[in-house]
Amino acid sequence: MDRLSGLDASFLYLETPEQLMHVCGLIVLDPTTMPDGYTYEAFKDHLEDRVSDVPEFTRRLRRVPLDLAHPIWVPDQHFDIDHHVHRLALPQPGGYDELVQLCGHLAGLTMDRSRPLWEMWVIEGYQDKVVVFSKMHHATVDGASGSNLISHLCSLEPDAPPVSAGERKEHGRSARGLELFGRGVLSTVTKPLQIPSLLRPSAALVTKTVARARAGTAMAAPFSAPRTSFNGTITRRRTIAFADLPLDEVRALKAATGATVNDVVLTIAGGALRHYLEDRGGLPETPLMASVPVSVRKATQRGNGANKVSALFARLGTDIEDPLQRLEVMSSDNRNAKEHQQAIPADALQDWAEFAAPQTFGLAVRAYAGLRLAEKHPVVHNLVISNVPGPPIPLYFMGARIDALYPLGPVFHGAGVNITVMSNNGQLHVGVIACRSAMRHPEDLVKHFGEELTRLQEAVAAR
Known part of the structure; x- marks a missing residue:
């Protein structure tokens, strides 16, 4: 089973309607480098093909009965790209102010936890560019892994295969409710046994920190x-x-x-x-x-x-x-x-x-x-x-050159x-x-x- 680590799960527990725990990215693309030109439908179809075998894009959460342990990742048997990729037109005059206002609104929207925890909004009408506003939950990525994940969808040339071509990740094994419950009980019972092994290095760290503070x-x-x-x-x-x-x-x-x-x-x-x-x-x-x-x-x-x-x-x-x-x-x-x-x-x-x-x-x-x-x-x-x-070096996202990638x-x-x-x-x-x-x-x-x-x-x- 692909169980969330405690740190990954903490980002789920920290989330409230006001404290949203997703990581966003504003990607500015030059569509003139796309071999067959830009159309939204072709862009979406190309994206669907690339994410179809990447677990981070096609898995969803499954809770353990009674929340006895952290959730697990399971394949989304009803994955539909239309739930995750959306199309918007930027209001006129289609400049910087309109773009940041729209993306600020999108950043404040919660994500549906019953589906894979990512979204992309394809925004047209920003000067002569296409903008992709992406959202991925922090339970799925941190800064480094999020950057790598975007890179895995990119290529070194407009018509080249993605950097990750040939690589394949496997989904974690799913499990029945009874097995999840049993493992949750076992995790709850054995967790206190781990505390002594954590207290010793933590106590030593406090001592060293005090010494550092005295030394400036x-x-x-x-x-x-x-x-x-x-x-x-x-x-x-x-x-x-x-x-x-x-x-x-x-x-x-x-x-x-x-x-x-x-x-x-x-x-x-x-x-x-x-x-x-x-x-x-x-x-x-x-x-x-x-x-x-x-x-x-x-x-x-x-x-x-x-x-x-x-x-x-x-x-x-x-x-x-x-x-x-x-x-x-x-x-x-x-x-x-x-x-x-x-x-x-x-x-x-x-x-x-x-x-x-x-x-x-x-x-x-x-x-x-x-x-x-x-x-x-x-x-x-x-x-x-x-x-x-x-x-x-320059990277190409669905054939379009990435002119800028602003992390949020x-x-x-x-x-x-x-x-x-x-x-x-x-x-x-x-x-x-x-x-x-x-x-x-x-x-x-x-x-x-x-x-x-x-x-x-x-x-x-x-x-």
Whole structure:
């Protein structure tokens, strides 16, 4: 049986009508490269052919009786591409504003859990492009696996087979209700026996963290972030914005300063957030703190599960006006944070997530939202910032060249903004998604990304 890992299942339990746990992507395509030209029906038929033998696209959830254990994946015997791929025309004049308004609306719609947990909306009328707005539930993918999954549907040439041609994945075995119930009971009874093996490394980690904190080499501590306008209880309405940065210019800054690409990205994001909040008279005196997802795919010893991530907390230097000084401070802090994060066992989050109980977890999340507790305790972190590596060469999606791919992650109660950056064929594509009540105009944030890149370049050149 293909049972969800505890971490995958946690994204199901965390979901409420306001806290939606799907990952979105806005893919801008050039249809002129399609060998036979673009038509919606041909596009959909081609897509159906490519996803038909990929389990992530053709499996659905099945609950264990009494929720005694995490759900399992089973093949959808009634899979119908028309339930997942839809066609829309962009309102006139078909520009940036119309596109982000439409995609923001689509991002705020829940997904039907009785079917495979993905959707694609083919949007026509955006300049001379075709746009695909995709949604996949976080129980199915994380940042890295989501990027790989899209790549598996792509080819290196317009008329070439997909990158994954010849590969075939098998669906997990289904099971009868009695077997599911029996395995659920066994899992519930034996789970407490695993606790001692988790407590020992966790206790050692606490001791090491205290030592790092005393030495000043620990990552930023959660619950120590300043409160901002986007740190409260969220609603289901979403706003979206996107921008582009030249990857070669970011790499040139990396080479000139000895920092990493991630350091430069976080420095630019910190500067953009500083100016956004300063413009509104809401810039805190202490620096904002981001939760940064970190892939542990190479280090994990767990074979099952789609989500193989940990996280580190990074201060964004929003209290520092000079961009080069901000980069230097963040580069040093990020080295310490990365060393601290790497000292945490790769499977720690996945192992503890196995104890997430469906009913208890769901009730706790709904109570947390209903009581608006995010506004009453210290801020855990201000936002999520993620940097996902993408393809270094042009890719073709159903024969259409991918001009841009803007990733959009979930937002949470208490952290109503998510910034995700993905590299693609020499560009860094920046996607911002926010709860509408937290950030009504995210374009006022993304417009500062290019400005901050220029400021950092000028500061490096001046030195």
